[in-house]
Amino acid sequence: GAGGGGPDMSRMRGQDNSPSTLLSEQENLALFGLLERKSTTLASAVCQLYLAVPGNASQWTKEYSGVVCFIKDNPRRSYFIRVYNLQEGKQLWEQELYNQFRYCTPRPYFHTFTADECQAGLNFADDYEGEKFQAVIEEKIQQRHSRQEKRHNTGHHSTPDSGKRQCVPLPPPPTGSGSHGPAAPMGATSIQNPEITSFRYRSMPTAAPAPSAPAPDKKGKKSKQNAKKKLTKADIGIPSNFQHVSHVGWDPDNGFDVNQMDPDLKKFFNQAGITEEQLTDVETSKVIHDFLDSQGGLDAVKEVIRKQDAAPAPRPPARGALPQPPPGPPPSRGRQGPLP
Structure with missing residues (x-):
């Protein structure tokens, strides 16, 4: 030029x-x-x-x-x-x-x-x-x-x-x-190499x-x-x-990180009746994560919570509710990987 x-x-x-x-x-x-x-x-x-x-x-x-x-x-x-x-x-x-x-x-x-x-x-x-x-x-x-x-x-x-x-x-x-x-x-x-396990919080x-x-x-x-x-x-x-790591704090080896979870997401899971045990179970958390993903991820959750806070609605809108995941396998399975 x-x-x-x-x-x-x-x-x-x-x-x-x-x-x-x-x-x-x-x-x-x-x-x-x-x-x-x-x-x-x-x-x-x-x-x-x-x-x-x-x-x-x-x-x-x-x-x-x-x-x-x-x-x-x-x-x-x-x-x-x-x-x-x-x-x-x-x-x-x-x-x-x-x-x-x-x-x-x-x-x-x-x-x-x-x-x-x-x-x-x-x-x-x-x-x-x-x-x-x-x-x-x-x-x-x-x-x-x-x-x-x-x-x-x-x-x-x-x-x-x-x-x-x-x-x-x-x-x-x-x-x-x-x-x-x-x-x-x-x-x-x-991919669970020692050097790549804690990429979660960039x-x-x-x-x-x-x-x-x-x-x-x-x-x-x-x-x-x-x-x-x-x-x-x-x-x-x-x-x-x-x-x-997806933007909802989930990874395939350990499920959701309940300690570092976005407050809106935590609120959303509580309302949907999802337990901490389900969130940390490898198989069950994947079902939850995939569902969240299909609904638009964290942004969609924040939108739902924002609307609730604005309106005096006692419950989240039905389409935002998570399906109850199938009962996961015993917690011991799939947890062999190093914890975060």
Whole structure:
């Protein structure tokens, strides 16, 4: 552009690039600087990339930690999911969106798709970033489908890339607690590393956690070159203790944190007759969390409470009431993971 520092400066400023909310402005600019010329990131998020590698496809193996971007690559006239390492300043992995690309979301924080070589999973540090990433990709897939429909209707048949790209049965998402029983082999699926258990309160400074429980053999599996190295902020641009936590203070390994719970949420649960025991039970809390998620999360709860406080209504509106979750398994099950 005129008076600027050439086209690269505008790329570095990231005018059209979508930043990650977990990265600082500097880190986002560094990320945008890694993009190829005339490429734009439409969504960026801190995450871990898991692959169900051939020969071991019954379980997830962690490949990389970094920032995932959904890229519009103008020179190649295509869209890509690319993972970058900010510390080393390089691209680690990519997958192009092909004709029959399907994007699946078995969990708000864990999304899967079929890559060229195997199944791939993105484990997001933040639910909201994951949801935004999903929305942008699905919008693009939808646009592509509409265009193909039009072409199809005018007689120009594109070659179908048929069925092999569907959402196939996959290993369960990595949860780390062993709460899904033998179906989730601890070895490669656990994300419950000592360094990533206390990511819950991002604003609270935390001392580097000591390796409390031995992380089952996953440590030595994919990172031989740095077997002992922890995820550091420099690696991915966020606090080193990486764990996905939804904005209602729930995590898949320990349920809801009743001590640090938002007062409105606590009030909401009390009114719905949900007990502390149910909130901390792994299986039951997941049902509650998924329901909350489907109703609009914490914002929706606050809205309900706000309306109650404004109006003299003795009870919350019926549609805001939580269904009684099914009785959970005995508390001992699924609680093997280290407590927060």
